Amino acid sequence: MAADPRTHEAHTGSKFPDPLPRIPLVWGPADYDSVSAQISEITEKPQPYWWWPALLITSSLLCGGVLAATYLISTGVGVWGSNVPVAWAFDITNFVFWIGIGHAGTLISAILFLFRQKWRTSINRFSEAMTLFAVICAFIYPGIHVGRFWYVWFSIPLPNANHIWQNFRSPLLWDFFAISTYFTISLIFWYIGLLPDLGTLRDRAKSRTRQMIFGFLSLGWRGSTRHWRHYEVAYLMLAGLSTPLVLSVHSVVSFDFATSLIPGWHTTIFPPYFVAGAIFGGFAMVLQCMIPARAAYKLENVVTIKHIDVMCKFILATGTLVGYAYCMELFIAWFSGNPYEWQTFKNRAFDGDYTWAYWVMMTCNLFIPQVFWIRWCRQTPWFVLIIVTFVNVGMWYERFVIIVQSLHHDFLPGSWGQFHPTWVDWLQMIGDFGLFFTFTLLFIRLLPMVAIAEVKGVLPMANPPYSHLDEEAAGHPIPPSEFHPDESYLKGEDGEYPTPDHALAASYGLPSRPATEVKPSPEPVPAFIPNPGGTGKPWGVVAEFANGSDLLEAAKRALAAGYKHLDAWTPFYIHGMKEAIGRTRSRLPLFTLAGALTGLATAASLQFYLMAYYYPTIVGGKEYRSWEAFVPVLFEMTVLFAGFFTLFALIGLCGLPKFFHPLDSHPTFGRATQGGFFLTIEAADAKFNPDETRAFLESLGGKHVAVVEA
Amino acid sequence: MPAIFSRSLEGHARQAGVGLAVAVALVVTGWYYYAMPSYTRVGYTPEQPVPFSHELHAGNLGMDCAYCHQSVFESPHASVPSSQTCMNCHNPKKANVKGNSPLLAPVRTSFDTGRPVEWKKVHKLPEYSYFNHAVHVNKGVSCVSCHGQVNEMVVVRHDKPLTMGWCLQCHADPHTHLRDVKDVTNLKWKPESGKTVSEVGAAIQKDLKVAPPMNCQGCHR
Numbered sequence: 002m003a004a005d006p007r008t009h010e011a012h013t014g015s016k017f018p019d020p021l022p023r024i025p026l027v028w029g030p031a032d033y034d035s036v037s038a039q040i041s042e043i044t045e046k047p048q049p050y051w052w053w054p055a056l057l058i059t060s061s062l063l064c065g066g067v068l069a070a071t072y073l074i075s076t077g078v079g080v081w082g083s084n085v086p087v088a089w090a091f092d093i094t095n096f097v098f099w100i101g102i103g104h105a106g107t108l109i110s111a112i113l114f115l116f117r118q119k120w121r122t123s124i125n126r127f128s129e130a131m132t133l134f135a136v137i138c139a140f141i142y143p144g145i146h147v148g149r150f151w152y153v154w155f156s157i158p159l160p161n162a163n164h165i166w167q168n169f170r171s172p173l174l175w176d177f178f179a180i181s182t183y184f185t186i187s188l189i190f191w192y193i194g195l196l197p198d199l200g201t202l203r204d205r206a207k208s209r210t211r212q213m214i215f216g217f218l219s220l221g222w223r224g225s226t227r228h229w230r231h232y233e234v235a236y237l238m239l240a241g242l243s244t245p246l247v248l249s250v251h252s253v254v255s256f257d258f259a260t261s262l263i264p265g266w267h268t269t270i271f272p273p274y275f276v277a278g279a280i281f282g283g284f285a286m287v288l289q290c291m292i293p294a295r296a297a298y299k300l301e302n303v304v305t306i307k308h309i310d311v312m313c314k315f316i317l318a319t320g321t322l323v324g325y326a327y328c329m330e331l332f333i334a335w336f337s338g339n340p341y342e343w344q345t346f347k348n349r350a351f352d353g354d355y356t357w358a359y360w361v362m363m364t365c366n367l368f369i370p371q372v373f374w375i376r377w378c379r380q381t382p383w384f385v386l387i388i389v390t391f392v393n394v395g396m397w398y399e400r401f402v403i404i405v406q407s408l409h410h411d412f413l414p415g416s417w418g419q420f421h422p423t424w425v426d427w428l429q430m431i432g433d434f435g436l437f438f439t440f441t442l443l444f445i446r447l448l449p450m451v452a453i454a455e456v457k458g459v460l461p462m463a464n465p466p467y468s469h470l471d472e473e474a475a476g477h478p479i480p481p482s483e484f485h486p487d488e489s490y491l492k493g494e495d496g497e498y499p500t501p502d503h504a505l506a507a508s509y510g511l512p513s514r515p516a517t518e519v520k521p522s523p524e525p526v527p528a529f530i531p532n533p534g535g536t537g538k539p540w541g542v543v544a545e546f547a548n549g550s551d552l553l554e555a556a557k558r559a560l561a562a563g564y565k566h567l568d569a570w571t572p573f574y575i576h577g578m579k580e581a582i583g584r585t586r587s588r589l590p591l592f593t594l595a596g597a598l599t600g601l602a603t604a605a606s607l608q609f610y611l612m613a614y615y616y617p618t619i620v621g622g623k624e625y626r627s628w629e630a631f632v633p634v635l636f637e638m639t640v641l642f643a644g645f646f647t648l649f650a651l652i653g654l655c656g657l658p659k660f661f662h663p664l665d666s667h668p669t670f671g672r673a674t675q676g677g678f679f680l681t682i683e684a685a686d687a688k689f690n691p692d693e694t695r696a697f698l699e700s701l702g703g704k705h706v707a708v709v710e711a
Numbered sequence: 712m713p714a715i716f717s718r719s720l721e722g723h724a725r726q727a728g729v730g731l732a733v734a735v736a737l738v739v740t741g742w743y744y745y746a747m748p749s750y751t752r753v754g755y756t757p758e759q760p761v762p763f764s765h766e767l768h769a770g771n772l773g774m775d776c777a778y779c780h781q782s783v784f785e786s787p788h789a790s791v792p793s794s795q796t797c798m799n800c801h802n803p804k805k806a807n808v809k810g811n812s813p814l815l816a817p818v819r820t821s822f823d824t825g826r827p828v829e830w831k832k833v834h835k836l837p838e839y840s841y842f843n844h845a846v847h848v849n850k851g852v853s854c855v856s857c858h859g860q861v862n863e864m865v866v867v868r869h870d871k872p873l874t875m876g877w878c879l880q881c882h883a884d885p886h887t888h889l890r891d892v893k894d895v896t897n898l899k900w901k902p903e904s905g906k907t908v909s910e911v912g913a914a915i916q917k918d919l920k921v922a923p924p925m926n927c928q929g930c931h932r
Contacts, residue, residue, distance in 0.1 A: 162877075164876030532714070532718075533714070658721065660716040660720045661714055661721060665713070665715070
């Protein structure tokens with residue numbers, strides 16, 4: 002075989018093509034409609050036989066938690082085993098555990114988005130939901146562990162009759178800001194991501210109730226490109242805001258410990274170590290829930306073995322980071338020569354009452370995940386499930402060891418003590434798991450658990466190589482490619498699969514090619530579609546196209562023909578479409594910037610005014626105006642305000658909510674959120690003429706062309 | 712596919728949104744006005760077992776506050792007078808000022824039996840706040856600053872909110888409420904002509920070295 006400059010062989014003698022054929026993110030012959038159906042049907046069809054029993058179990062556990070919390074609130078925190086010296090025990094252990102779990106979601110949705118890791122699309126919705134549920138579980142503890150929980154509002158800076166304000170130099174307050182900001186931004190991010198899919202569910206809905214619910218929740222999202230262009234930028238802005246947020250939340254949580262003087266807590270390694278641990282535990286919990294859900298709902302073609310494989314690699318990497326931190330803590334405790342520090346760590350690792358817990362943690366977090374160096378271990382779902390269970394147990398023990406073991410031996414042997422959990426401690430912890438899994442079950446049942454619109458955007462048929470199809474038709478073969486939907490699919494030039502992954506992906510079948518024909522309408526499309534309560538005048542003309550490339554081409558030609566009031570309606574954002582309808586980049590980032598500056602100014606004036614002038618307080622012997630301790634709240638409020646401004650700017654710039662639209666009466670227009678592609682020219686256009694414009698759209702290849710009454 | 716919602720819904724949704732925003736604003740404003748001690752506590756005027764008029768005694772007759780509330784300069788508590796004090800004037804066997812008035816029957820009964828008159832407490836601080844009357848009056852804080860113009864009250868009413876925020880205003884800026892110690896119980900006191908309350912207060916603050924605590928354990932011990 003002649004040396005092809007495109008292959009490794011030319012340089013190394015390897016037979017593999019270079020680059021290797023890229024394995025698609027969704028396997029098998031999925032198209033836009035089948036993806037919509039596959040995900041939506043989980044919420045539409047009757048629930049599987051196991052769903053009600055599972056919900057019964059989890060909600061019973063949840064009731065146990067409610068019972069424990071009620072008993073605690075009505076009796077007092079003394080019903081827990083926490084006491085001097087171990088004043089923080091199961092409560093804060095569980096709090097940090099759940100906050101950690103809550104890290105994978107936003108990491109996947111934000112950081113992987115910025116890094117263009119498109120495999121995130123299959124799992125981001127699910128893990129974002131888990132983030133929210135985990136943060137809710139975590140938030141219970143700061144609420145109830147204070148004892149008089151009806152005074153929890155004291156942690157919010159509200160004007161009050163006592164003129165008492167928070168101490169903005171306290172890590173516990175930073176923690177409050179960090180977690181509430183994280184929850185809010187994650188919720189906004191999640192909801193914005195849901196908008197197009199709620200539209201999909203609305204347009205698929207058969208019952209009036211579902212139509213109303215999803216119609217309301219989707220705010221009238223119809224896939225307009227004028228909306229997509231803001232949407233994409235809003236999503237990018239939120240990803241940019243969330244990225245530092247993910248890294249900051251667990252750093253701030255670690256400050257609760259690291260800024261104290263307790264041996265075992267007072268270390269600078271805590272922030273990165275906590276963040277790595279959070280991502281580690283978060284990914285483990287995502288897999289813990291995702292693997293059974295994927296099997297139960299037959300999502301293997303969307304959440305593929307490769308997704309599990311990549312997540313296992315994350316677990317391996319972060320687990321090793323965490324293991325490094327464990328070893329480094331131990332080493333520094335000895336190397337520093339600080340007798341208290343070394344006493345704590347010697348006790349922790351070798352000869353103390355909690356040494357068993359330390360070695361459970363080491364085994365589960367450092368040693369066991371090392372099996373993920375082996376491909377089989379990463380790609381066998383039942384085996385991964387076992388390993389991630391160990392990881393979850395290990396991460397719980399990590400927090401237990403850090404909190405309980407450090408507290409039980411402090412500086413004075415006279416104040417040493419032990420911790421014994423009571424039944425209320427256990428019940429509360431079990432109740433948390435009940436809450437988490439109840440939320441998860443309801444979420445799976447009620448909302449699309451995979452981001453439908455985003456998955457459509459990464460389907461093989463949506464991808465650029467298909468722009469080569471015309472060349473192929475013209476007799477120029479497409480270069481050997483991952484998207485070549487024939488017998489050479491995913492194979493090297495020698496006709497062999499380069500890796501077992503390629504063979505596995507190919508075994509799901511060839512990917513679909515984009516549709517070349519518009520799906521027939523279930524009912525005839527009249528030339529003029531009246532609307533209830535209409536004005537009698539036309540709103541505009543609508544035409545359906547077979548696929549995104551056709552629509553893009555048609556839009557460009559309509560623009561070239563002099564039409565200005567164009568809009569394209571697509572199930573997912575198609576790059577270049579906003580330019581094709583004559584629009585530019587969204588100005589939404591200006592609103593985000595305004596929000597960020599507002600938040601920053603608010604936080605700065607609030608903190609300086611309260612801490613330096615209104616009620617000057619000396620903390621840690623620092624000057625009243627020392628600003629360093631204000632940084633966490635400055636950051637959190639900047640992000641919080643920027644997130645809110647982004648959300649409201651998106652809704653405002655898109656003109657949402659838009660519950661009624663003249664186009665709704667078109668018989669096939671509901672497919673704009675499924676697999677249909679529509680172009681509209683509005684009557685507001687100077688060049689608009691009902692007959693001429695309709696003829697023009699038909700000449701572009703549009704089908705189901707109709708004039709719609711305003 | 713027919714439209715799900717009628718075209719009028721959007722207008723209604725916007726109206727509902729505006730309505731909701733207005734409702735939230737009203738609730739918050741209302742809360743901050745009606746649920747604060749400045750509303751709930753100020754104006755509390757319980758009916759007492761004896762219709763004792765401070766206006767008559769402290770105002771018209773010019774009796775000194777400390778004649779009845781006698782421990783106010785020495786003790787944390789201002790002390791409510793025993794019926795013995797009332798009987799200095801109202802004893803039918805001695806001075807006999809209105810000695811047989813039926814309105815004074817509870818006082819006479821108390822004097823005879825030794826059981827105190829059950830006065831209703833008007834100004835009540837929470838138990839976790841430590842307040843010392845003696846310290847305040849001896850540093851020149853007048854009764855009027857916390858209790859209002861008692862010399863004009865026929866029935867004593869709760870005149871100031873007595874919230875922590877209200878206390879702190881004076882603790883942060885005491886000179887607005889200071890006067891010469893001899894004028895503390897003079898509820899009609901006005902600064903000499905040509906001087907403001909603040910100027911007098913500032914001088915007193917300097918003289919008496921008034922430095923009210925701003926830390927938590929000043930009041931919460």
